[in-house]
Amino acid sequence: MEQFPDGAHVRLQSRIEGAYVYANEDGYGISMSPHGASLNAVWAVHRLVRRGTSYVLLHGAAYGRYLSITREDAPRGYGRIVQRLYDDPRRRDFLWVPVEDEDGTGDVVMHNRRHGPWRRFEHPDEEISWMVEAIPPRQDPPELPPAVPPPMVPLGGTMIALPQRRGLPRLSRRSIRYGRATDQEGFNPLVWSTLWFVGQSVSWLRRDIANALGEHDQLNITLCVRGGSEGRLTPLVTDLPRDEQTMEIVVFTTGSQAAAELVYPDADAQQQQD
Incomplete structure (x- = not known):
């Protein structure tokens, strides 16, 4: 153990x-x-x-x-x-x-x-x-992957996303339940808001949640995903999985004490050699 x-x-x-x-x-x-x-x-x-x-x-x-x-x-x-x-x-x-x-x-x-x-x-x-x-842990949080917008096609003079159109990749669409953790009281698991999200880009997800929260700068928030009601929080720094399962996101204020206590593993650390 x-x-x-x-x-x-x-x-x-x-x-x-x-x-x-x-x-x-x-x-x-x-x-x-x-x-x-x-x-x-x-x-x-x-x-x-x-x-x-x-x-x-x-x-x-x-x-x-x-x-x-x-x-x-x-x-x-x-x-x-x-x-x-x-x-x-x-x-x-x-x-x-x-x-x-x-x-x-x-x-x-x-x-x-x-x-x-x-x-x-x-x-x-x-x-x-x-x-x-x-x-080992990283000293600083990693940068999020570059945002990749969904494919857009012209329709009636307007550019819209048509993920189901032939020749275009199918985009996942899922429900995102999100809640904000306060620096003083932490996170209340009984208080959630919901938005629909298309695609897998974690950068776009951060943007959408920032907009929903009225944040003018998406860098002001840090996202964690909760792996079930009994699960612990995991800093979300990779693009989302391909499935359409609902995800629960807890939002921290970047630079807050709670955000500073998050641990980010250094996946690039030297691998074991035998």
């Missing part, structure tokens, strides 16, 4: 494959990727204790969603690793216990509270041994 301190950021690397646990851009799937220098391969540690047992939960540094296991589309008797919102504290498929491998390498096998050891999807009889790599 000492490799998973609460609030820290880690990468999980398969010793055999050398690949990292990666949050797919669809916001749901998990894959193994060689690209460790990506927020999609970084996970924040959320520790809790249930009935005297200490558990590890992991939520992605990219989209804030939690590692879970589902039986859907999995070999009979086994599970498949996915990203999900942590909404129900009674759910056991979010709870993990890392058990140190007996080979003396310091690697761990991740045991799920509900479904048992994390196994290879292609070879479900094989447990996976993970190297746990600690990721």
